[in-house]
C-alpha cells in the first residue's frame with residue numbers, strides 16, 4: 001500500500017474512462033488527473049487504498065509532446081471539461097483506444113485499431129448549456145460544477161459554448177440580482193432559481209431559454225423577456241417547475257412565458273422541433289456525421305421495416321425514412337414523442353410511426369403484434385440496453401443491428417450479449433461529439449451470424465457435400481424442427497451437433513473469419529436437433 005502524502009516517481013501508462021492518467025507504483029494503480037500517457041512525473045499520494053491510490057502531479061519530469069497550455073482559464077477547477085491540458089490528437093487517440101479496449105476486454109473482440117471521426121473544431125460547438133446558479137457575498141452567479149462537487153465555478157466565457165449562450169446567462173443573472181430572485185440552495189432546499197438552461201439551434205440560430213425553478217413564478221417576467229429579445233435568435237422563454245430534492249435538472253411541468261415553448265433546427269436536411277426535455281445531440285456537425293455513419297451501416301432498402309429504439313425526437317428515425325419502407329420509433333418521454341410526430345408531419349414523412357414507452361417493453365409488444373423488423377437501430381442512454389430490449393432484439397432477429405452508444409463499457413457488455421444471441425460485430429467507428437470532454441460516441445454494426453453464415457454454409461454443405469443415404473439435408477432438418485418445435489435453427493447449430501455426435505467433419509462451420517466458434521447452440525435447440533437426427537434415422541438412442 002502506498003503512503004498518503006508521500007512523493008513517488010511514476011510513468012503514466014494509460015487513461016481511465018474519465019480521462020485521468022493511470023500510473024503503476026509498487027503494484028498499485030494510481031489515478032492521476034491532468035496527466036498524459038508517456039509522461040514521467042513526481043506525484044503526491046492524496047488518497048491510498050490497498051490496490052489503488054489517487055495522486056497529484058507535483059513535478060513533470062518528462063513532458064509529453066501532446067501537452068499544451070490550457071486555453072480555458074478555469075479548466076483546472078471546472079468539472080465541465082477534461083482535456084484542456086492535451087492536444088486534440090492525443091484526445092481523439094485515447095478516445096478511440098478506450099472504445100477499442102472495451103470491445104476487446106468485454107465483448108471478446110480482437111481489434112488492433114479503431115477509427116475515430118474527429119471534430120473540425122473544439123470551440124463553441126455545444127448547442128445546449130445548463131448553468132447551475134449559486135450565491136457569493138449576496139450576489140447570484142452561474143457557472144459549472146467543480147469536478148466531483150456541487151460547488152459552482154464561475155466562468156464568464158465557456159469556450160465550448162456559443163457566445164449567445166453566455167450572453168443569455170449573464171442577462172438572466174443581472175435580472176436575478178436586480179429583482180432579488182433567490183438562487184436555490186441545495187442543502188436547505190430553499191431559494192427559487194436552480195438552473196439556467198439555454199438551447200440554441202446550430203443552423204436556425206433560434207434560442208430557447210428555460211429557467212428551472214423551485215417554484216412556478218418569477219418577478220417581472222416582462223422585464224426579462226424584453227431584455228432577452230436583445231439577444232439575437234431569442235425565440236422562447238419557458239419555466240420548468242422542479243420542486244423536488246435531487247440531482248435531476250428539469251422538472252416535469254413546463255410553463256411557457258414567451259414564444260412557442262420550443263425552437264426549430266435543421267439536421268440531416270430535415271427540420272426538427274425541440275422542446276426543453278427533448279434529447280438533441282449537443283454537437284450539430286458531429287451529430288450529422290454520427291447519424292450518417294449509423295444510417296449507412298443499416299444498409300436499408302425500400303422493402304425494409306426499421307425499428308429505431310430510444311429515438312428521442314425522431315432524428316435518426318426520420319433521417320432513415322426516405323430510404324426505408326416503414327420506420328418505427330420508440331421513446332420513453334412523452335414530450336419527445338409528440339415532437340417526433342410533429343417532426344414527421346412538418347417534414348412530410350408518412351411512413352414513420354412513433355410509440356411512447358420503454359424501448360424493451362414496446363419492442364416486445366411490437367414483436368408480439370407481428371411486426372417484423374429487418375433492421376433495428378438502438379441509441380440508448382449511458383446505461384445501455386435493458387434485459388427486455390436484448391430479449392426483443394433476439395426475437396426480432398433483424399438482419400442488422402446498428403448500435404449508437406455514448407458509453408463504450410455498456411456498449412461492449414451489450415455487444416457480448418448480442419453475440420451470444422447470434423450476432424457478429426462487423427464494424428465499429430468512434431465519433432467525437434464532445435471535444436475537450438471525456439465522453440465519446442460509437443457506432444457499431446452487428447450482423448446476424450446465421451444469415452451471413454447460412455449463405456456460405458448451405459452452398460458448402462448442401463451443394464458440395466450432397467446427400468448421404470441415411471442423412472437428411474439441412475433444410476429438411478430445419479423444416480422438421482420448425483414444424484414440431486416452432487424453433488428456427490441455423491446450419492451452424494446443426495453442424496455443431498453433428499460434430500458432437502461424431503459425424504464426419506466435412507461441414508466446415510469455421511468459415512466466416514474464424515469467429516463462428518463463438519456461437520454455441522442453446523440446449524433447447526440442441527435437443528430439437530438431436531430429435532430430428534433420430535427422426536431421420538441419423539442416430540439411434
Ligand code: SAH
Pocket residue numbers: 278279280281309310311312313314315316330331332333336357358359360379380381
Ligand atoms: N436517437 C435519438 C435519442 C438518443 S438519446 C437522437 O440521437 O437524437 C436516448 C433517448 O432514449 C432519449 O431520448 C431518452 O429519453 C430515451 N430513453 C431513455 N430511456 C428509455 C427507455 N427505457 N425506453 C425508451 N427510450 C428511453
